[in-house]
Amino acid sequence: MEQIAITRTVTVAAGPFAAGHLGELTRLVPFEMVDDVLAATRRTQRRVRLLPARVVVYLLLAGCLFADC
Known part of the structure; x- marks a missing residue:
């Protein structure tokens, strides 16, 4: 049985615009x-x-x- 993996590459900003600075929403x-x-x-x-x-x-x-928070 052959297995197939689907991968994707996402470019992430660096510096102050890095994904960690904007939170998980950028994922x-x-x-x-x-x-x-x-x-x-x-x-x-x-x-x-x-x-x-x-x-x-x-x-x-x-x-x-997060309007209810």
Whole structure:
């Protein structure tokens, strides 16, 4: 019987934008997906500020998930 393993490679940001800095939510919603949505809605930023657009998206998602807390 032949076994097949499905693997996928996910690119993780480094430095202050690393997955650990944004929490486990980045494992479920990769930052590439967030960047694609920001680009599709034309909401990408022109320069990196203290609170980048990508981080705001994760903050909004976390707020929705933990609204009852």
